[in-house]
Amino acid sequence: MTFKPPKISSSEITPVRDWLRRREFLTMSAAFAFAAGLPREGHTAPLAASSSDYTVPDKLTPKKDVTSYNNFYEFGLSKDDPANKSDDFKPAPWSIRVDGMVAKPTTFAVENLLKLFPPQERVYRMRCVEAWSMVIPWDGFPLTAILDRVEPLGSAKYVAFESVVRPDEMPGQRGVFQSLSWPYVEALRLDEARHPLTLLAVGVYGETLPSQNGAPIRLIVPWKYGFKGLKSIVRITLTAKQPKNTWSVAAPSEYGFYANVNPSVPHPRWSQATERRIGAGGLFGSSRVPTLMFNGYSDQVAGLYSGMDLQTSF
Amino acid sequence: MKSAMTVGRAWKNASIWLLYFVALLPAGWEFYLGATDNLGADPVKTFERFLGLWAVRLLILTLAISPVRDVVRVNLIRYRRALGLTCFYYALMHFSAYVFLDQELEVHAIIADFVKRPFIMLGMTGLVLLIPLAVTSNAISIRRLGKNWLQLHRLIYAIAICGAIHLSLATKIISIEHWLYLALLTMLILYRCGRPLLKRQRTVDILPAKG
Numbered sequence: 135m136t137f138k139p140p141k142i143s144s145s146e147i148t149p150v151r152d153w154l155r156r157r158e159f160l161t162m163s164a165a166f167a168f169a170a171g172l173p174r175e176g177h178t179a180p181l182a183a184s185s186s187d188y189t190v191p192d193k194l195t196p197k198k199d200v201t202s203y204n205n206f207y208e209f210g211l212s213k214d215d216p217a218n219k220s221d222d223f224k225p226a227p228w229s230i231r232v233d234g235m236v237a238k239p240t241t242f243a244v245e246n247l248l249k250l251f252p253p254q255e256r257v258y259r260m261r262c263v264e265a266w267s268m269v270i271p272w273d274g275f276p277l278t279a280i281l282d283r284v285e286p287l288g289s290a291k292y293v294a295f296e297s298v299v300r301p302d303e304m305p306g307q308r309g310v311f312q313s314l315s316w317p318y319v320e321a322l323r324l325d326e327a328r329h330p331l332t333l334l335a336v337g338v339y340g341e342t343l344p345s346q347n348g349a350p351i352r353l354i355v356p357w358k359y360g361f362k363g364l365k366s367i368v369r370i371t372l373t374a375k376q377p378k379n380t381w382s383v384a385a386p387s388e389y390g391f392y393a394n395v396n397p398s399v400p401h402p403r404w405s406q407a408t409e410r411r412i413g414a415g416g417l418f419g420s421s422r423v424p425t426l427m428f429n430g431y432s433d434q435v436a437g438l439y440s441g442m443d444l445q446t447s448f
Numbered sequence: 449m450k451s452a453m454t455v456g457r458a459w460k461n462a463s464i465w466l467l468y469f470v471a472l473l474p475a476g477w478e479f480y481l482g483a484t485d486n487l488g489a490d491p492v493k494t495f496e497r498f499l500g501l502w503a504v505r506l507l508i509l510t511l512a513i514s515p516v517r518d519v520v521r522v523n524l525i526r527y528r529r530a531l532g533l534t535c536f537y538y539a540l541m542h543f544s545a546y547v548f549l550d551q552e553l554e555v556h557a558i559i560a561d562f563v564k565r566p567f568i569m570l571g572m573t574g575l576v577l578l579i580p581l582a583v584t585s586n587a588i589s590i591r592r593l594g595k596n597w598l599q600l601h602r603l604i605y606a607i608a609i610c611g612a613i614h615l616s617l618a619t620k621i622i623s624i625e626h627w628l629y630l631a632l633l634t635m636l637i638l639y640r641c642g643r644p645l646l647k648r649q650r651t652v653d654i655l656p657a658k659g
Binding site for chain 1: 479482483484485486487488489490491492493495549550551552554557560561564565566567617619620621623624
């Protein structure tokens with residue numbers, strides 16, 4: 135149950151990376167069929183996490199799918215770009231600045247965060263706004279723990295998050311064609327941020343986060359669409375005014391501030407009533423399931439939005 | 449001499465069948481990859497998108513035949529029917545993947561999608577408009593319909609517009625590859641609109657030389 139910091143820092147495991155590279159050469163010479171199916175797990179280290187009650191009973195999405203099918207436009211638009219084009223990304227050393235309307239603005243090194251807030255395992259549903267979903271065992275700690283540490287002022291109403299900008303390491307941030315404006319930013323209301331389900335994840339499947347999943351630390355808000363859970367966070371700022379979030383700036387008619395999973399509010403271009411649960415087994419392996427209000431977390435979070443019109447505040 | 453001509457004609461016929469085979473090969477291969485779990489985490493979406501993209505690529509090639517003849521003076525008209533028909537086959541497979549694999553034959557959801565969402569409506573309209581073109585692509589129809597055949601087959605430009613908008617709505621962000629297809633489709637449609645003018649200009653250029 136007690137937390138042991140990883141003995142091997144990620145900088146010391148280059149042999150593993152070389153070994154993965156070797157496989158890369160092998161797959162390149164092998165038939166395309168095999169190359170296409172191979173997961174690339176990047177460089178991760180084991181991470182000890184205690185169990186928690188926050189676990190849904192659904193069948194877990196296979197690890198190879200969780201780590202090979204990602205939206206992380208800083209690395210590229212394709213679902214496999216984050217896994218294939220993140221070799222240059224350096225998630226260590228890393229620190230997060232927590233500032234704004236707080237009594238004690240602080241910069242935390244990630245390894246210190248792990249000591250301060252020992253990770254727990256939480257199996258959450260993850261519903262993408264593109265109408266697919268996964269069930270993922272994250273390792274992390276509640277966002278509220280870090281907020282307590284910096285002591286938000288009474289006037290703070292929102293929490294703004296900022297992702298990393300490193301064009302040298304992230305090919306999606308280079309060149310003429312830029313899909314979004316960087317940094318990728320997201321935000322929550324303070325009560326949403328304080329909710330016990332809201333997680334800062336530092337690992338997945340019992341290992342530190344691979345780059346494609348948002349190494350070394352990312353946000354998970356399981357009752358909201360996946361794009362709220364920004365990756366590779368460098369800054370958290372408490373504010374009085376509602377901050378901007380990337381997708382609602384890019385396409386205001388399609389993505390809102392709240393982005394709560396809601397089967398009765400369709401995306402203008404597609405329905406949100408059902409979702410395809412990603413699973414093993416090829417073309418006939420996945421299956422469409424009904425999307426649940428607040429992604430199935432109604433009992434825990436519906437109270438946050440009582441009295442609000444969720445059709446307009448989407 | 450005569451036998452050389454026969455060989456030439458035989459090769460031309462064979463090359464058309466080869467084109468059908470080569471153009472349909474990607475669909476077969478992708479299906480094989482999907483059925484054997486080699487299409488990544490979301491094989492249904494991957495397969496569906498793949499078929500749609502090939503329909504767009506073949507549509508572009510079909511539309512490019514006459515500009516290529518006009519501009520580069522290379523006549524590939526004998527391949528146009530094969531390209532147009534394989535475009536239709538891909539659009540049909542794309543639609544089937546959407547109905548059977550993606551929506552899992554949920555008729556209510558499909559109808560609701562069609563009624564509410566321009567994205568789906570445009571895709572389906574494009575496919576429906578392709579049907580009369582595919583049906584009248586044989587030599588007998590061409591002979592019977594005469595001038596009307598040409599009129600009817602101008603529908604391909606309406607189909608191109610439906611396809612282009614459908615493609616542009618398919619993703620959250622339009623990728624460079626998709627922008628390229630959209631640009632090519634736009635250029636081909638604009639070329640067709642300007643073609644009568646170009647022809648008139650050319651006739652004017654030629655006339656004094658003749659006179």
